[in-house]
Amino acid sequence: MDAQREWIERLECDPIEFLGPERSLLPKLDRVRDCIGRLVAADPADLAFVRNATEGVNAVLRSFPLSTGDEVVITNHGYNACNNAARYAAERCGATVSVAELPFPIKSSTQVIEAIDATLSSKTRLLLIDHVTSPTGLVLPVKELIELAHRRGVRVMVDGAHAPGMVPVDLSDLDPDYYTANHHKWLCGPKTSGFLYVRRDWQHEVRPTTISHGANSPGLGKTTFLAEFNWVGTYDPTPILSMPTAIEFLCGLKEGGLAQLMRDNHALVLAGRQKLLDALGCDLPAPADMLGSLASVPLPAEGVGDGESANRLQRRIFHEHAIEVPIFMLNGTLPCLRISAQVYNSLDQYERLADVLRVCLESKRS
Numbered sequence: 001m002d003a004q005r006e007w008i009e010r011l012e013c014d015p016i017e018f019l020g021p022e023r024s025l026l027p028k029l030d031r032v033r034d035c036i037g038r039l040v041a042a043d044p045a046d047l048a049f050v051r052n053a054t055e056g057v058n059a060v061l062r063s064f065p066l067s068t069g070d071e072v073v074i075t076n077h078g079y080n081a082c083n084n085a086a087r088y089a090a091e092r093c094g095a096t097v098s099v100a101e102l103p104f105p106i107k108s109s110t111q112v113i114e115a116i117d118a119t120l121s122s123k124t125r126l127l128l129i130d131h132v133t134s135p136t137g138l139v140l141p142v143k144e145l146i147e148l149a150h151r152r153g154v155r156v157m158v159d160g161a162h163a164p165g166m167v168p169v170d171l172s173d174l175d176p177d178y179y180t181a182n183h184h185k186w187l188c189g190p191k192t193s194g195f196l197y198v199r200r201d202w203q204h205e206v207r208p209t210t211i212s213h214g215a216n217s218p219g220l221g222k223t224t225f226l227a228e229f230n231w232v233g234t235y236d237p238t239p240i241l242s243m244p245t246a247i248e249f250l251c252g253l254k255e256g257g258l259a260q261l262m263r264d265n266h267a268l269v270l271a272g273r274q275k276l277l278d279a280l281g282c283d284l285p286a287p288a289d290m291l292g293s294l295a296s297v298p299l300p301a302e303g304v305g306d307g308e309s310a311n312r313l314q315r316r317i318f319h320e321h322a323i324e325v326p327i328f329m330l331n332g333t334l335p336c337l338r339i340s341a342q343v344y345n346s347l348d349q350y351e352r353l354a355d356v357l358r359v360c361l362e363s364k365r366s
């Protein structure tokens with residue numbers, strides 16, 4: 001926040017000089033691009049900045065050359081906003097959307113591969129998958145899924161909204177066609193900041209959702225792809241410019257750097273999940289190796305029967321116990337609660353949540 005405040009001061013002292021893309025903004029963005037490129041093992045020339053993952057997904061889907069009869073495959077654990085973008089892009093072109101049904105509770109990542117393999121068809125042109133699923137916190141086997149899709153001639157867009165800072169992201173190894181992520185989740189950057197990676201072969205197709213000067217002013221970036229994303233009209237670049245400071249801060253929190261932070265958060269979420277499972281008398285809903293630092297547990301249906309009662313329970317836990325935790329119906333049917341673990345959390349907080357849950361669900365039963 002301090003770093004962003006400094007950037008805002010500098011911007012507002014001389015907005016013309018600061019924001020003029022051909023004056024001083026471009027080298028500043030390029031410095032951040034280099035930093036993000038190192039973090040996710042990508043060539044910085046293949047990375048554009050976006051406000052958030054929703055914008056990244058929209059840019060790709062709304063640029064994608066779909067035709068009548070084509071198919072886009074999404075999953076039932078996908079983020080609603082991004083699945084909406086897929087439906088919108090498909091509808092406009094006379095294409096269809098098919099949903100791969102991933103189980104939850106789940107036993108292994110093989111079930112994900114099988115569900116997606118069974119949904120891909122000869123009409124599928126694009127597969128939209130999450131690196132870390134939002135409602136269930138599952139780390140999907142993205143490398144295997146990308147290889148599977150490529151063998152079948154299908155391009156892959158990975159929505160990695162939650163991934164950087166939670167799990168290692170190595171784009172040179174994953175080799176997706178498109179990958180977008182937020183900096184404002186597990187990298188603790190200011191909202192609104194994220195990136196969009198596009199494989200060199202497809203960069204000529206992918207346009208930002210806002211068409212601006214970059215469409216005919218190549219001076220705005222080293223390539224037309226970068227020029228278009230570098231300037232989407234007057235905007236606040238300070239969340240993006242603060243990212244090197246946010247990453248340096250996170251890397252300095254533990255002796256083992258970001259890798260250690262991710263490992264510790266993973267261990268804490270597993271321990272916290274176990275407290276909840278013990279309180280609920282519930283089996284493991286997902287193997288530990290499919291989790292990063294988010295974890296969901298199913299709740300008993302007799303305690304939380306529908307979306308309204310899930311909302312009521314979430315509000316009660318917040319208002320009466322000052323615990324912020326999402327409670328929702330997975331695919332409208334399975335009540336779930338999702339915890340997160342970051343460096344400022346500790347095991348006693350999950351113990352307290354487990355106690356609170358016991359009391360709330362007991363009082364609902366009686």
Ligand SMILES: Cc1ncc(COP(=O)(O)O)c(C=O)c1O
Nearest residue numbers: 052053054079130134159161182
């Ligand atoms: C998988 C996934 N995609 C996209 C988003 C959307 O993020 P934003 O609203 O920052 O675009 C989220 C947010 O939680 C998410 O979990």
